[in-house]
Amino acid sequence: GNSVTQMEGPVTLSEExxxxxxxxxxxxxxxxxxxxxxxxxxxxxxxxKATKADDKGSNKGFEAxxxxxxxxxxxxxxxxxxxxxxVYFCALxxxxxxQKVTFGTGTKLQVIP
Amino acid sequence: DGGITQSPKxxxxxxxxxxxxxxxxxxNHDAMYWYRQDPGQGLRLIYYSQIxxxxxxxxxAEGYSVSREKKExxxxxxxxxxxxxxxFYLCASSSRDEDDEQYFGPGTRLTVT
Numbered sequence: 517g518n519s520v521t522q523m524e525g526p527v528t529l530s531e532e533x534x535x536x537x538x539x540x541x542x543x544x545x546x547x548x549x550x551x552x553x554x555x556x557x558x559x560x561x562x563x564x565k566a567t568k569a570d571d572k573g574s575n576k577g578f579e580a581x582x583x584x585x586x587x588x589x590x591x592x593x594x595x596x597x598x599x600x601x602x603v604y605f606c607a608l609x610x611x612x613x614x615q616k617v618t619f620g621t622g623t624k625l626q627v628i629p
Numbered sequence: 630d631g632g633i634t635q636s637p638k639x640x641x642x643x644x645x646x647x648x649x650x651x652x653x654x655x656x657n658h659d660a661m662y663w664y665r666q667d668p669g670q671g672l673r674l675i676y677y678s679q680i681x682x683x684x685x686x687x688x689x690a691e692g693y694s695v696s697r698e699k700k701e702x703x704x705x706x707x708x709x710x711x712x713x714x715x716x717f718y719l720c721a722s723s724s725r726d727e728d729d730e731q732y733f734g735p736g737t738r739l740t741v742t
Contacts, residue, residue, distance in 0.1 A: 548730075550730055552733075557736075557738075558735055558736065559633075559635075559719055559733035559734050559735045559736045560672075560719065560721075560733040561733070562730045562732070565730055605671065605672070609730070616674070616677075617731055619671045619672045620671055621669075621670060621671040622669075622670075622671055
């Protein structure tokens with residue numbers, strides 16, 4: 517079956533530090549990959565996505581590249597801000613049948629001033 | 630503005646009572662989903678619906694029921710048979726395009742005592 521593995525948190529960084537949150541996946545076929553962000557007490561918001569190998573998704577300074585050879589989709593940002601503090605979820609969508617999305621367990625990021 | 634609304638944001642019930650959580654979307658999406666999120670955990674799929682008058686069980690459907698009488702609405706009933714109903718419930722919707730992401734509502738936090 518499909519699965520998504522994320523690095524465990526919490527991750528604590530100082531403002532302006534470099535961020536990497538690792539995500540690897542197991543899936544048959546060619547899934548689409550997503551990063552969602554969840555701020556405290558809120559729903560999930562799509563941060564970025566990539567639909568095929570070697571695609572790079574980017575938004576708000578965050579980037580992730582779909583690496584089929586390593587089955588990875590690591591999230592990066594060059595300089596984090598306090599406002600980036602949230603929980604980040606990696607997810608995959610395997611089409612064929614209904615749109616089932618498999619989520620990772622989430623990684624909590626805390627950025628301190 | 631298009632989006633998904635969930636109401637109420639906070640809900641309190643006594644054990645043994647059924648409770649219905651509302652989810653409405655004006656995105657003209659065919660598919661809708663209900664997830665449960667427990668502290669420090671990822672999302673688990675309760676039910677999903679790809680089209681009006683049709684819905685399917687997800688991974689943890691026991692103790693829950695849904696209906697899909699209108700395209701815009703997908704209410705979730707948490708019945709007294711659900712052993713651990715206290716959780717954060719998230720509703721989502723998507724188009725039926727293969728690569729389209731899911732859009733989430735703000736969530737309802739249900740507390741049962």
